[in-house]
Amino acid sequence: MKMSRRDFLKATSAGIACFGLAQLGFDLEPLRAYGARLKISGAKEVVSVCPFCSVSCHVVAHVKDGRLVNVEGDPDYPINEGALCAKGAAILSLTNNPHRVTKPLYRAPFGDTWEEKDWEWVLDRIARRVKDLRDRDFLPTNGRGQRVNRLESLFSLGTSHMDNEECALVHQAMRMLGVVHMDHQARI
């Protein structure tokens, strides 16, 4: 039977659940007060990809009762072999963070405060601004009369959280508008 390292760990934790720790030869008596129960025992394991840089380390997310309880490196993935850097190791806090922005925020021109808005309002607003700007600034030709069909007053800034396909979509959408200034951040 072929068994990955993770299957082995699963099997041993199942064994622990059935027979109790003592039978495996661990004397945890003095440690009872500290709580010997593993917080990921019985959790569902979901393999995912770290969202930060282009190394794309694989992680194992432990989900218990619909909640993320732990994230660590996937030992079966040959690139990171279970390891993670400080950013990848913090994925749990990235997800369960009270400071996480979960609603669109809007700051009006010259405003100094953020207002919560719904997605519909924000998307309409972005579409309106992009359309108006393109109508105003679109350049069919350059100074020498050559056809360029470009829009120089809009800039697209990507994020390392976007995957290849998302980047392709954004790129195509920007080219369609004539945007020539594009940058992306997945080169950490």
Added chain:
Amino acid sequence: MAKAFLIDTSRCTACRGCQVACKEWHGLPANRTRQRGSHQNPPDLNAYNYKVVRFHEDLKGGNIRWFFFPDQCRHCVDPPCKAEAEGYVEGAVVRDEATGAVVFTLLTAKLSPQACEAVRSACPYDIPRRDEKTGRLTKCDMCIDRVAAGMAPACVKACPTGAMNFGERSEMLKLGERRLAQAKKVYPEAALVDADTVHTVFLVPDPRVDFGPPPGIDLHAFLGEPRSASISEPSLR
């Protein structure tokens, strides 16, 4: 059966994956941090950081040397903190015979602040820190829950460079000798620290390097600005 860490600091790149993985596994809250002129952040171990990567730089022979030290509990074979704590509260500090883990239990909350200070003073490596909120004394617990389930401690699991290692003590001591032989080619003075008396053996490039007190460069003095009364040492959240 006894376990041990081997921490090969010659391989550490100070990414601090171990430091963060430790916090994540133990569910410890964030510390408020600020620029102190050092990458060492937070500046010292505290109740919410059982592990902290210390930074040291100096000049030797006109060359800049930069050393990293992922500090943590050494899990002493004969722990002075346990001996000290026994005098106050029985069972506040226990040693797991199977693994060699020295663990602070919930009973440490019964130690007075003075007793906690005495336990901390007893530690030759200055590791224990008191959680002012819960009154408990805290430090690395060797991820005893993970180790009991056959898993590596969170810090070791996260380490991408092979600096953090964990396993049977005899295996780790052998690995330590092999790594020491390698390290000596680059750092002739490299050494294993206190290998006979602890379960967390550090391989250091230069045993004379003192990682010293936590960094506290006064940026206001450094920049020649008056110290603002509103900026004080941030307290734990």
